[in-house]
Amino acid sequence: MIDQPNPEKPVRILILGGGFGGLECARTLKGPRFAITLVDRENHHLFQPLLYQVATAGLSAPEIAQPIRMLLRDQENVRILMDEATGIDLVQRRVTLKKQTLDYDYLVMAMGVRTGYFGHDEWAAHAPGLKNLDDATRIRSQVLRAFERAESGVEDAQRVKLTTLVIVGGGPTGVEMAGALAELSRKVLSQDFRHIRPEEAQVILIEAGPRLLTMFAEDLSEYARQRLEKMGVQVRLNTMVKHIGPGSVDLADGSIAAENIIWAAGVEANVLTKSLPVPQDRAGRLLVQPDGSLPGFPDAFAVGDMISLTDKNGVKVPGVAPAASQLGRHVARVILAELQHRERFEAMQERAAFGYLDKGSMATIGRSSAVAAAFGLKFRGFLAWLMWLFIHLLFLVGFRNRTAVMLQWVYSYFTWRRGARIITR
Amino acid sequence: MIDQPNPEKPVRILILGGGFGGLECARTLKGPRFAITLVDRENHHLFQPLLYQVATAGLSAPEIAQPIRMLLRDQENVRILMDEATGIDLVQRRVTLKKQTLDYDYLVMAMGVRTGYFGHDEWAAHAPGLKNLDDATRIRSQVLRAFERAESGVEDAQRVKLTTLVIVGGGPTGVEMAGALAELSRKVLSQDFRHIRPEEAQVILIEAGPRLLTMFAEDLSEYARQRLEKMGVQVRLNTMVKHIGPGSVDLADGSIAAENIIWAAGVEANVLTKSLPVPQDRAGRLLVQPDGSLPGFPDAFAVGDMISLTDKNGVKVPGVAPAASQLGRHVARVILAELQHRERFEAMQERAAFGYLDKGSMATIGRSSAVAAAFGLKFRGFLAWLMWLFIHLLFLVGFRNRTAVMLQWVYSYFTWRRGARIITR
Numbered sequence: 146m147i148d149q150p151n152p153e154k155p156v157r158i159l160i161l162g163g164g165f166g167g168l169e170c171a172r173t174l175k176g177p178r179f180a181i182t183l184v185d186r187e188n189h190h191l192f193q194p195l196l197y198q199v200a201t202a203g204l205s206a207p208e209i210a211q212p213i214r215m216l217l218r219d220q221e222n223v224r225i226l227m228d229e230a231t232g233i234d235l236v237q238r239r240v241t242l243k244k245q246t247l248d249y250d251y252l253v254m255a256m257g258v259r260t261g262y263f264g265h266d267e268w269a270a271h272a273p274g275l276k277n278l279d280d281a282t283r284i285r286s287q288v289l290r291a292f293e294r295a296e297s298g299v300e301d302a303q304r305v306k307l308t309t310l311v312i313v314g315g316g317p318t319g320v321e322m323a324g325a326l327a328e329l330s331r332k333v334l335s336q337d338f339r340h341i342r343p344e345e346a347q348v349i350l351i352e353a354g355p356r357l358l359t360m361f362a363e364d365l366s367e368y369a370r371q372r373l374e375k376m377g378v379q380v381r382l383n384t385m386v387k388h389i390g391p392g393s394v395d396l397a398d399g400s401i402a403a404e405n406i407i408w409a410a411g412v413e414a415n416v417l418t419k420s421l422p423v424p425q426d427r428a429g430r431l432l433v434q435p436d437g438s439l440p441g442f443p444d445a446f447a448v449g450d451m452i453s454l455t456d457k458n459g460v461k462v463p464g465v466a467p468a469a470s471q472l473g474r475h476v477a478r479v480i481l482a483e484l485q486h487r488e489r490f491e492a493m494q495e496r497a498a499f500g501y502l503d504k505g506s507m508a509t510i511g512r513s514s515a516v517a518a519a520f521g522l523k524f525r526g527f528l529a530w531l532m533w534l535f536i537h538l539l540f541l542v543g544f545r546n547r548t549a550v551m552l553q554w555v556y557s558y559f560t561w562r563r564g565a566r567i568i569t570r
Numbered sequence: 571m572i573d574q575p576n577p578e579k580p581v582r583i584l585i586l587g588g589g590f591g592g593l594e595c596a597r598t599l600k601g602p603r604f605a606i607t608l609v610d611r612e613n614h615h616l617f618q619p620l621l622y623q624v625a626t627a628g629l630s631a632p633e634i635a636q637p638i639r640m641l642l643r644d645q646e647n648v649r650i651l652m653d654e655a656t657g658i659d660l661v662q663r664r665v666t667l668k669k670q671t672l673d674y675d676y677l678v679m680a681m682g683v684r685t686g687y688f689g690h691d692e693w694a695a696h697a698p699g700l701k702n703l704d705d706a707t708r709i710r711s712q713v714l715r716a717f718e719r720a721e722s723g724v725e726d727a728q729r730v731k732l733t734t735l736v737i738v739g740g741g742p743t744g745v746e747m748a749g750a751l752a753e754l755s756r757k758v759l760s761q762d763f764r765h766i767r768p769e770e771a772q773v774i775l776i777e778a779g780p781r782l783l784t785m786f787a788e789d790l791s792e793y794a795r796q797r798l799e800k801m802g803v804q805v806r807l808n809t810m811v812k813h814i815g816p817g818s819v820d821l822a823d824g825s826i827a828a829e830n831i832i833w834a835a836g837v838e839a840n841v842l843t844k845s846l847p848v849p850q851d852r853a854g855r856l857l858v859q860p861d862g863s864l865p866g867f868p869d870a871f872a873v874g875d876m877i878s879l880t881d882k883n884g885v886k887v888p889g890v891a892p893a894a895s896q897l898g899r900h901v902a903r904v905i906l907a908e909l910q911h912r913e914r915f916e917a918m919q920e921r922a923a924f925g926y927l928d929k930g931s932m933a934t935i936g937r938s939s940a941v942a943a944a945f946g947l948k949f950r951g952f953l954a955w956l957m958w959l960f961i962h963l964l965f966l967v968g969f970r971n972r973t974a975v976m977l978q979w980v981y982s983y984f985t986w987r988r989g990a991r992i993i994t995r
Binding site for chain 1: 612613614630631632633635637639640643646649650651652653669670703704707714715718719721722723761762763764970971973974977978981985987989990991992993994995
């Protein structure tokens with residue numbers, strides 16, 4: 146229990162992670178009575194919904210990332226540390242970072258998840274996932290380099306392998322990657338090469354289940370499949386990946402030789418959360434209380450896609466950016482309410498349970514086509530795509546980035562070119 | 571000697587390097603009678619004059635780079651290979667690449683230079699140079715990471731070391747880096763940190779000679795020094811670097827502890843050109859004939875900053891982008907003229923000697939201040955800075971990049987923020 150607050154001594158809030166949840170939580174806890182420390186491994190907040198565009202040479206890394214310091218520069222009660230938690234002691238209320246140890250009054254974990262391979266971590270080396278900027282620039286360089294190698298006079302079989310791209314996982318990231326890679330290889334790059342022919346480039350999307358984009362209605366899934374196939378993507382549903390080796394994917398009905406294999410099939414909790422004395426689901430997500438706190442540790446919360454929670458309306462909270470922001474804000478309000486009550490010497494009331502406001506979901510398939518569902522309505526095609534563009538620009542943090550990204554999109558749309566086709570080491 | 575040209579068999583032109591010289595040479599040799607192969611280690615042409623802005627978080631890498639393929643996509647007689655020359659046989663007219671071997675009728679070497687440490691290659695690990703995008707993003711990450719570490723509660727001496735930046739070399743790159751780093755540390759970053767104070771950040775520019783920017787008149791050098799000092803840069807003239815170790819620079823009058831040391835003091839030829847049977851200057855630059863060809867090998871040319879040449883007007887050709895472009899074009903015209911004469915069965919006349927057209931030179935010092943010299947006139951201050959902005963935008967390749975860079979500059983000018991403050995691994 147926290148003692149009755151001393152106005153001279155601000156409440157220490159420790160936030161782990163500067164993603165959507167952590168950032169929103171920090172922003173809601175304004176004023177000198179909080180001493181907030183926000184810790185992130187990276188120096189930047191990342192707009193993950195557009196990460197696939199960095200991986201496919203549409204945008205450059207700084208366009209979808211902003212220094213966390215800059216985003217919170219005007220909030221004087223926040224101190225930002227570029228560091229990484231290595232141990233969390235929920236009983237002592239103490240977190241060990243690589244460079245120092247910090248005590249807290251309230252802890253908010255918002256570290257997100259990492260790419261998960263369902264126990265096959267050895268596949269990671271051959272099929273990178275897409276979680277951060279380094280992943281994205283690595284995938285971009287790898288794909289572009291494969292086309293460069295295919296151009297420099299290799300044998301036919303080798304050329305086919307170099308220009309074959311396999312994406313594993315038919316969720317939003319997989320669908321977006323497949324669409325963007327089909328456009329990149331068949332439209333953008335094809336005009337710049339002398340030896341590679343566009344019809345040689347194969348993009349194969351593999352999904353273990355019976356349909357793509359399971360969070361949408363069946364007809365939207367079917368629409369997405371048809372659109373992708375029209376763009377030249379081979380969609381293989383009901384197809385399990387048995388093994389991934391260097392440059393090859395084994396399926397039940399044979400192998401595919403592909404220089405580039407991209408994993409978009411799963412995520413898992415990081416090692417640190419796994420070791421916490423808190424109930425977890427199979428993927429290691431923390432089963433939090435209705436208010437977002439950890440069972441048995443009311444001073445520690447978790448938000449974002451690292452949690453599993455059914456909200457007060459019986460809705461399973463999805464692992465998407467709006468849900469992370471909303472829960473981040475909710476947790477901040479729980480902390481605020483608790484302190485207000487204590488300051489007024491009032492009895493502690495029950496904490497408010499989180500209610501997720503679903504503003505809809507959307508996934509883009511490719512140029513001029515997307516699917517969306519909001520408030521009971523379904524959208525697809527060009528209208529959905531315009532909605533997707535508008536919403537993503539709106540929520541992209543920072544005026545500069547918004548303008549720069551819009552400029553890139555307009556340029557790419559009219560020229561069929563991509564601005565970030567740069568191979569780095 | 572080339573035989574009388576067979577119209578069925580195009581003349582094989584091999585260009586090594588897609589910088590300003592190589593690109594301009596390829597662009598001048600249009601039409602099906604040439605089969606041009608352009609080889610570059612990178613997939614992109616780099617606008618080197620703005621590289622320091624990537625290193626100082628002003629611009630992102632794709633904004634100053636364009637895929638060479640895209641720049642030459644409409645020129646059907648050019649084939650581009652991302653590869654690297656490992657051997658040049660001038661007698662057999664054959665170049666060995668990492669992946670294949672190519673015969674040529676004409677060779678144009680345009681590989682540029684690399685950072686040179688005057689025989690102290692062991693300094694490279696502690697004081698990176700600035701020649702390519704990987705150098706620039708590495709310096710950017712290193713500088714930003716040092717400030718992040720300084721923020722996370724280190725001892726005073728360590729904090730001073732982390733926020734001290736040393737630049738060795740008072741040429742244009744050194745002056746531009748010093749100015750941009752002073753602005754970055756003292757203006758841009760200072761508002762975002764809670765522990766570091768702007769006056770703690772030290773930027774030290776070390777020059778062995780008696781003045782900065784020796785290609786300009788003395789009063790412009792002096793102006794540059796005064797401007798830099800006003801911006802908070804410590805300029806140390808007549809100062810030789812004796813040794814560079816990890817995090818320390820030894821001078822005659824003591825050592826400086828600095829986490830970041832940047833080398834802008836010299837360049838040298840790459841290993842491959844050193845081994846050619848062609849006279850070279852002390853830095854390994856090839857002493858070419860007045861037409862740009864190698865002495866004794868009329869079918870092989872060299873252009874750009876890898877050559878040393880006094881032009882037909884007695885002017886020493888400088889190692890700058892406009893000179894590289896001009897000589898690249900000149901060499902292409904020499905080849906064109908020679909082929910035209912042969913096609914007409916005319917006697918071979920003497921090849922034209924190169925004449926460098928000096929359109930002026932300029933160096934920026936910082937926000938709103940630069941020096942420039944053109945056609946006998948000298949400029950400095952705000953006017954020179956506007957000229958610098960205008961000229962650099964004008965010559966930046968590609969509409970998209972030009973618009974994006976202008977947007978960044980306008981944004982930075984009015985907000986004192988920089989758009990690319992992203993640390994990558």
